[in-house]
Amino acid sequence: MQPIYLDHNASTPLLPEVIDAMMPYLKNGFGNPSSSHWYGQQSKKAIEKARTQIALLLNCSPEEIIFTSGGSESNNLAIKGITDQYNNGHIITSSVEHPAVLEVCRYLEKTAFNLMYLPVDEYGIANPKSVKNAIRSDTILITVMLANNEVGTIEPIKEIARIARENGIVTHTDAAQAVGKIHVDVRELGIDLLSIAGHKMNAPKGIGALYIKTGTNLLPIIHGASHERGLRAGTENVLEIVGLGAAAEIFHKNEKKIIENQKELRSQFWNDLKQQIPDIQLNGHPSKMLPNTLNIYFPGIDSNTLLAELPEIAASAGAACHTDSIDPSHVLKAMGFTNERALGSIRFSTGRTTTSEDISNAVVKISKVVNQLTKTDEIKDIYADVSQIRLTQFTHGLGCACKIRPQNLEKILKKIKPQYSPEVLVGLESSDDAAVYRLNDEVALVSTVDFFTPIVDDPFDFGRIAAANSLSDIYAMGARPLFALNIVAFPEKRLPIVILENILKGAQAIANEANIPIIGGHTIEDNEPKFGLAVTGTVHPDKILKNSSAIEGDVLILTKPIGLGILSTALKRGVLDDKTKKNIVDIMSTLNEKASKIMTQFPVHACTDITGFGLLIHLYEMTSSSKVNGTIWASKIPVIPNTYKMVQMNIIPGGTKSNMDYLKPHVKWDSTVSFIKKVVLCDAQTSGGLLISLSEKYSTKLINNFHKEGILNATIIGTIEKGPMGKINVVP
Numbered sequence: 110m111q112p113i114y115l116d117h118n119a120s121t122p123l124l125p126e127v128i129d130a131m132m133p134y135l136k137n138g139f140g141n142p143s144s145s146h147w148y149g150q151q152s153k154k155a156i157e158k159a160r161t162q163i164a165l166l167l168n169c170s171p172e173e174i175i176f177t178s179g180g181s182e183s184n185n186l187a188i189k190g191i192t193d194q195y196n197n198g199h200i201i202t203s204s205v206e207h208p209a210v211l212e213v214c215r216y217l218e219k220t221a222f223n224l225m226y227l228p229v230d231e232y233g234i235a236n237p238k239s240v241k242n243a244i245r246s247d248t249i250l251i252t253v254m255l256a257n258n259e260v261g262t263i264e265p266i267k268e269i270a271r272i273a274r275e276n277g278i279v280t281h282t283d284a285a286q287a288v289g290k291i292h293v294d295v296r297e298l299g300i301d302l303l304s305i306a307g308h309k310m311n312a313p314k315g316i317g318a319l320y321i322k323t324g325t326n327l328l329p330i331i332h333g334a335s336h337e338r339g340l341r342a343g344t345e346n347v348l349e350i351v352g353l354g355a356a357a358e359i360f361h362k363n364e365k366k367i368i369e370n371q372k373e374l375r376s377q378f379w380n381d382l383k384q385q386i387p388d389i390q391l392n393g394h395p396s397k398m399l400p401n402t403l404n405i406y407f408p409g410i411d412s413n414t415l416l417a418e419l420p421e422i423a424a425s426a427g428a429a430c431h432t433d434s435i436d437p438s439h440v441l442k443a444m445g446f447t448n449e450r451a452l453g454s455i456r457f458s459t460g461r462t463t464t465s466e467d468i469s470n471a472v473v474k475i476s477k478v479v480n481q482l483t484k485t486d487e488i489k490d491i492y493a494d495v496s497q498i499r500l501t502q503f504t505h506g507l508g509c510a511c512k513i514r515p516q517n518l519e520k521i522l523k524k525i526k527p528q529y530s531p532e533v534l535v536g537l538e539s540s541d542d543a544a545v546y547r548l549n550d551e552v553a554l555v556s557t558v559d560f561f562t563p564i565v566d567d568p569f570d571f572g573r574i575a576a577a578n579s580l581s582d583i584y585a586m587g588a589r590p591l592f593a594l595n596i597v598a599f600p601e602k603r604l605p606i607v608i609l610e611n612i613l614k615g616a617q618a619i620a621n622e623a624n625i626p627i628i629g630g631h632t633i634e635d636n637e638p639k640f641g642l643a644v645t646g647t648v649h650p651d652k653i654l655k656n657s658s659a660i661e662g663d664v665l666i667l668t669k670p671i672g673l674g675i676l677s678t679a680l681k682r683g684v685l686d687d688k689t690k691k692n693i694v695d696i697m698s699t700l701n702e703k704a705s706k707i708m709t710q711f712p713v714h715a716c717t718d719i720t721g722f723g724l725l726i727h728l729y730e731m732t733s734s735s736k737v738n739g740t741i742w743a744s745k746i747p748v749i750p751n752t753y754k755m756v757q758m759n760i761i762p763g764g765t766k767s768n769m770d771y772l773k774p775h776v777k778w779d780s781t782v783s784f785i786k787k788v789v790l791c792d793a794q795t796s797g798g799l800l801i802s803l804s805e806k807y808s809t810k811l812i813n814n815f816h817k818e819g820i821l822n823a824t825i826i827g828t829i830e831k832g833p834m835g836k837i838n839v840v841p
Contacts, residue, residue: 112423113467113474117460118258118286118402119425123352124311124461130355131313134348142345143336152347159354163318166357167303168294170323175337176350179317180285180306181209184252186319186341187281187302188213190327191250197221198249203235203264204228204443206254210283211439214252227253232394233262233444241272251280255303256287259440259456260393261402263291270299279325285309285317289360290399291368301325307349311461312356316349367461371400374459378468379403385476392441392454401459406446410482412455414636417502418478418603422471425456482603498608500563500571501681503600504637534650535586540730541655542582542718545648553650557582559720560596560641564677564795565694568608572615572640573698578720578796579642580623584705585718585799586655588648590623595630598639612640623700652709656727657734659715659802663829665741666808668704668815669696669798670822671724672752672789674762679755689751696749697796704799704823707814711807719797723768725790725837727800728827729775733835735802740838741827743779743786752792756785764793772837779840790839798822802829 114122134155140148142156157171164171177183188210192198202214204226218224225243227235235253251273256263266282273280281302287293288303289310295303302325307316321327321340333342360367382405383389392404407415412426437451446454459468529536534553535545543557559579563571576593583590595616599609620627627642676693679685701718708716715735717727724746732739768791778787803811808825815823 110421112421113471114423114462115457115459115467115471116423116425117463118261118309118399118456118458120308120314121289121311121460122462123313124356124359126359127311127313127352127355131348131352134351138347138351140347142347143334152345155347155351156345159350159357162354162358162361163305166288166293166361167320168296169320172338173321173323175319175321175340176345176353177317177319177341178315178346180207180283180304180309181317183285183304183306183317183319184209184281184283185213186327186330187304188217188250188252189330190340191279191281191302192217192222193328193330194326195249197223197247199223199225199245199247201225201227201240201243201248201251201253203253205233205235205257205259205440206252207258207283207285209285210252210254223247229443231445232397233257233260233440234394234397235264235269237265237268237272240269244272244276244278248276248278251278253280253282254286255282255284255293255298256291256399257393257440258286259438260404260444261286261399261458262393263287263397263399266300267298270301274299286399289356290371290401292364295320295322302327305353307353307356310356310360312353313349316346316353318353368400371459374463374465374468375400375403377465378457378459378472381469381472382475385472386479392444392446392450399458403457404441404454405457406450406454407479408453410453410479411636412453414503414603415455415475415478415482417504418482419474420502421474424458426452426454498568498604499566500568500608500638501566501677503603504562534653535655540734541657542585543588543646545586545653547650551649553648553653555583555586555588555646555648555653556644558596558641558643560598560639561721561795562637562639564673564697565680565690567694568611569615569618570694570698572612572617573619574615574694574796575612575640576616576619576642577698577700579644580619581701581718581720581796581799583644583646584701585716586648587652587705587709587713587716588646590625590644590646592625593620593627593642593644595627595632596639596641596643597630597632598635598637599632600636600638601634603636604638608638612638616640616642619698619700623702654709654713654716655734656715656717656731659731659735659737659739659829660804661737661829661831662805663714663802664805664808664825665728665739665827665829666801666803666811666823667719667724667746667798667826668701668801668820668823669699669719670747670749671719671792671794671797672749673697673795673797674723674765674793675752675755675760675789676749677795678762679751679758679760682760684755684758684760685751689749692749699796701799703818704815704820707818707820708799708801708811710814711803711811713801713803715802717800719794719800721764721793721795723765723791723793724797724800725772725776725839726768729772729835729837731800731802732829732837733775735829736833736835738830738832738834738836738838739827740830740840741790742841743782743790743839744841745824745826746790747822747824748789752789753785756788761788762793765791768793775835776837776839779838781841782839787839
């Protein structure tokens with residue numbers, strides 16, 4: 110069954126009437142509106158009809174409407190269209206704007222413009238007095254949204270626009286979340302510029318409009334032919350313009366009825382849910398808000414956790430445009446809320462297709478799960494069939510991609526000055542995979558710990574992968590494991606205990622394969638399942654493989670293909686085929702033991718395993734600590750099939766993005782290396798392969814030995830070169 114859709118602030122479904130209006134132009138609306146012949150003029154008429162429909166909705170002249178590709182372009186045209194007329198100046202905006210405005214302002218802030226980000230109160234409202242006090246002699250633009258996309262608060266735009274007029278300043282409002290939900294009259298508001306997004310009001314994605322008050326001068330940001338009064342070059346998207354016009358007319362004719370219906374649904378939702386869960390709290394203004402929006406704080410529960418437990422409901426934890434981030438909502442933070450409240454809040458937004466029955470069913474499902482999560486007197490198994498449990502839905506992130514950002518970790522570790530005895534051979538001073546402590550001249554202990562959240566759905570496979578990943582640090586140092594201890598964090602109020610049993614069985618299977626015992630461990634109750642091992646091994650003190658001993662002239666060999674972070678994220682989103690699922694499970698659960706045994710038969714200079722920080726960061730740790738530079742060949746790196754396809758679908762883990770940010774000053778990309786390849790090379794891996802640095806004269810024999818033993822993906826991917834800065838060159 111399809112989930113109950115309560116995310117209409119993210120996007121709305123096309124209304125049947127909108128589809129009907131568009132269909133003739135899908136079939137026959139191919140004429141270019143700029144052409145003078147009959148076909149072109151039919152398209153032109155359709156565009157002008159839609160322009161009139163939108164103008165009637167906003168109470169303006171049709172000539173004051175310009176069509177764009179959506180809300181983001183409308184905002185960019187409005188803001189840059191004003192600022193491009195100046196060499197510098199002052200802009201006022203609010204701290205709760207959508208990124209489609211904030212990012213434009215931040216871009217301008219890097220040039221010659223000064224920005225004032227207005228504070229808001231606990232309801233998310235920017236005080237007009239603050240606007241007045243912020244105005245300077247060089248203020249050229251005030252841009253404040255009409256209605257907030259996250260909490261639904263409606264801003265006092267009429268008063269802000271009046272203050273702006275009195276001071277001769279242009280005002281713009283991002284009304285993407287307001288038009289089609291509340292009454293919007295540009296004459297009443299007194300605004301100069303107003304942005305519309307089609308997909309927020311039951312029109313198609315990829316279409317929007319900008320209201321430009323007569324007399325307001327803009328410069329185009331897209332240059333070309335003189336379409337849309339010379340302000341928006343590019344042949345008009347007739348099909349979607351027709352859809353936007355139809356949606357505008359439908360709302361205009363039924364405005365009061367639609368608004369009243371949404372208010373009733375919102376009241377039903379809030380009152381019924383409050384009755385079932387008295388502790389919930391409303392984020393946003395209790396009355397000055399969109400009729401369809403509820404942003405609710407669930408005390409003591411992480412919003413991602415709650416949504417993971419509610420696959421039957423589609424809603425948003427924070428802004429929809431930030432689903433790959435677990436940072437607290439900037440809107441809720443600006444309203445003065447703590448991280449706990451910001452991370453414990455969910456936005457529910459109804460729409461024209463929402464029914465009273467949907468709300469009733471949603472309340473039942475939400476209250477059931479909340480009661481389950483907060484229950485302390487007994488453990489209740491809410492799952493009739495544990496085989497249907499998807500472990501990846503019980504965590505905000507996946508596997509090693511959940512690591513603390515490398516730039517943050519680096520800052521922390523620099524401030525820690527541990528006391529070492531002479532027996533410590535490897536410690537925090539390096540970026541090696543494990544610590545090494547000398548017992549005597551013949552034996553050194555190697556100790557490591559690793560754990561993470563589920564990266565696959567099956568608990569047995571999760572246990573196998575986590576165990577293989579933990580053991581990898583031992584193998585990367587040329588050591589042999591002796592024993593391991595379990596590290597368990599488990600939500601026993603959320604998941605049946607048999608799930609933990611299967612996780613531990615999976616880990617034991619890998620331990621058996623590695624021929625070591627798991628002889629103890631530690632467990633805690635946690636909101637998310639996490640598992641790993643603390644592993645102890647041994648190595649001869651003179652045979653330790655560090656990542657800091659690469660030598661100029663070495664070649665780099667990688668033993669496993671990459672792409673695991675991207676593909677496991679695709680698995681969580683439910684878009685991965687069964688063949689690829691099996692492939693990544695096999696790769697992650699394969700021990701690096703065999704590769705390590707083969708490797709240690711050669712005079713290897715340096716080695717590391719490829720885990721959460723990805724191939725390039727682990728290579729940078731090797732080059733920087735070895736005081737050398739490196740070059741890798743993007744085309745030679747083995748990549749798991751379907752990885753590039755997933756990146757093309759914009760499936761990029763948050764950890765991978767953090768890796769890319771960290772590497773900016775350290776990596777020089779050849780201009781022919783595509784963005785997709787850059788993402789893959791920075792992708793956060795779990796239980797990846799070994800990265801080996803050794804003399805070129807041994808490389809062919811080592812590769813052949815790998816291949817003979819079934820390590821078929823082992824490949825030479827680059828070289829080590831002279832240079833003390835650790836820089837990495839990525840070439841085709």
